[in-house]
Amino acid sequence: MTTITRDDFLRMDANDPLANFRDEFFLPKGGIYLNGNSLGAMPHAAAERAKCVIEHEWAEGLIGSMNTAGWYDMPSALGRKIAPLLGAKPNEVVLTDSTGVNLFKVLSAALKIQPERRVIVMQGSNFPTNNYMAQGLIANLGRGYSIRFAEADDMMDAIDQDVAAICITHVHYKTGHILDMASITERAHAVGAAAVWDLCHSAGAMPVDLNGCNVDFAVACTYKYINAGPGAPAILFAAERHHGKYFQPLTGWFGHRAPFDFDRDYEPIGDIRQMLSGTPPTVSLSLAEIGIDILLRADMDAIREKSMRMTDLFIELVEDRCGKFGFELVSPRDAKHRGSQVSFDKDDGYPLVRALHERGVLCDFRAPSNVRFGFAPLYLRYVDVWDAVEVLYDILATGSWKASQFQVRSAVT
């Protein structure tokens, strides 16, 4: 490893089948953006799309654009587009609301499959908004529901015949550890529980096979590896076998059988649109299509391969060059079990991250001591991996970073 040079990384870029996608994104000059797992970079076409939606569809088309510009159908139309990237059928996915609100809907639906059971299995250490949503849901339901928290090593044991549903995040937001969707879902089904998955850190970053794993419901974020823009509406998946049979309580007019009849009483439409609630945020939703279209032109296997290679190289370089400064790998060492990010445990991680930011290496910090680097294969180069470690080494070797006092925290997952 010590004999590898920057030129080797440049050669990898020259041979990278995804290299040209970088040109489709705006990236900070002189910086290396390793926060694509928080917020994906802006595709140039998104700016053009926004101009069209606002200055043409809204300004000129006005309310007529609900039909003529396809606003009304957009949650389903974008769902149809992105479905193949998730191993879903076109009629099983919509884009709508936030990931959290969507989780509330799908978990409500999942709990009705085994209405006599009262336990939900979740991973307590993962990004907690899912826990919060589940806690709000069961407080609203009453009737003795509870959450059984488990971690990767005791999850299988936690899934027993008391469990109504599991609600698990595929890739861990801190460590990048991938849970085995197929075997955990299989275990859930073996005991009669429904399987709900959160794909926030996997959708767009790796192949996902929801139907291959027989998943019941899923949610995912679009503003990370799908590059849909800040706070863009989230993905919701409901397996076709449940359509027309489940109940979700956010029963808005977009999920009504005949929304323009303005009937007094709710009657669910029997398809995936039953998961829609109110009017979606058109401008933010429109931009999502740009990121989706780019991903559809890329080869997801090539994305995954590049992601594994970049993160392997990053781990090797950091441990080789910076190991003496006390970095402990938190992410799985085996790339097969690792998402598109690398986390290290590091004392004084916070001022180190600040110092990296000042040198243009944008990564983030998660309390108490987790330093997290995200690798978005569509727009990062192999040479960025080399250069990021160069900067890291330089900061550590000079020791200047310990002087940094600036106390902020990055603000998304």
Add this chain to the structure above:
Amino acid sequence: MTTITRDDFLRMDANDPLANFRDEFFLPKGGIYLNGNSLGAMPHAAAERAKCVIEHEWAEGLIGSMNTAGWYDMPSALGRKIAPLLGAKPNEVVLTDSTGVNLFKVLSAALKIQPERRVIVMQGSNFPTNNYMAQGLIANLGRGYSIRFAEADDMMDAIDQDVAAICITHVHYKTGHILDMASITERAHAVGAAAVWDLCHSAGAMPVDLNGCNVDFAVACTYKYINAGPGAPAILFAAERHHGKYFQPLTGWFGHRAPFDFDRDYEPIGDIRQMLSGTPPTVSLSLAEIGIDILLRADMDAIREKSMRMTDLFIELVEDRCGKFGFELVSPRDAKHRGSQVSFDKDDGYPLVRALHERGVLCDFRAPSNVRFGFAPLYLRYVDVWDAVEVLYDILATGSWKASQFQVRSAVT
């Protein structure tokens, strides 16, 4: 009335204190936009704002914009801005999610005030998404909750000591009839019920005094008279006296006491932000500020006065010139009881609306026979009222409209 001429309307425009606001909006050339009650027109500044949010804040600022561009605080910051237009305190309002999702949250909160009661009073004839949301909520709650539907004339009687909460829309989406927020809320409180109001067709169109009426919770749309853009995030109001005491079940990380501590369990923040759930759609939310800022510069009393005068004039002209073609006024004749729209019952209303569209007069149709004209005082001229009736008369007099066969329906409220 028969002696009034187009010049009189031009003189009204010359004396209109709001006349200059029209220049701040893009309006269709050669058209008269009477659907501002469905989707407000685009302020020119919204296009500029979108460009800044996308090409500067997202593209260049990337995830750092959560702090540096104020993304994280935006739901509360915009709430603080719009609060005075609703008679609310700055700390009582947020912009987030859709109107329907917000209704789910506030109605959940309202029902906990009288936890032993099981009846919700609603107006069955109004825009039904609120009914749908309430029906979803009570289906989720179980425990014997029910909705008691009442109309304007029997609403007071319907509010008795069985009622946990009323959930009423201020201005009727079809007729424009204004319900008396003060007296209905007073009645609710007299029997110990909580008062939830929906301001979709009043916010931005007339003075609203939530605290003056002692309202407990409210929601409102921003994409109608606030001109925030298609599907822009909605308004949510919770009276300060309830802060820290209520429960709403969509418990996402934006409503957590310390969202960046990533604690496993939900702990509500004690202020209005408890009504926030997941990450909001930043681009759509940002645009809302433009519409709010314009309204803050206008005099709301002048808006209301112009609205009443325009709708009075429209009714008089239609009845005087087109009455013989069979128009029955559905909206209240007294402007004090009428929102910023006028509805007529008209046989063959649907092809008539199509014919009006073809001549540039954009209004809408609600089944079975409701023809609806919205008047947004910020960008409509008095002469538009005259010209719209001219076109209407011309279509009716020639009879050509009955040939129209095109069958579509407009797609929002």
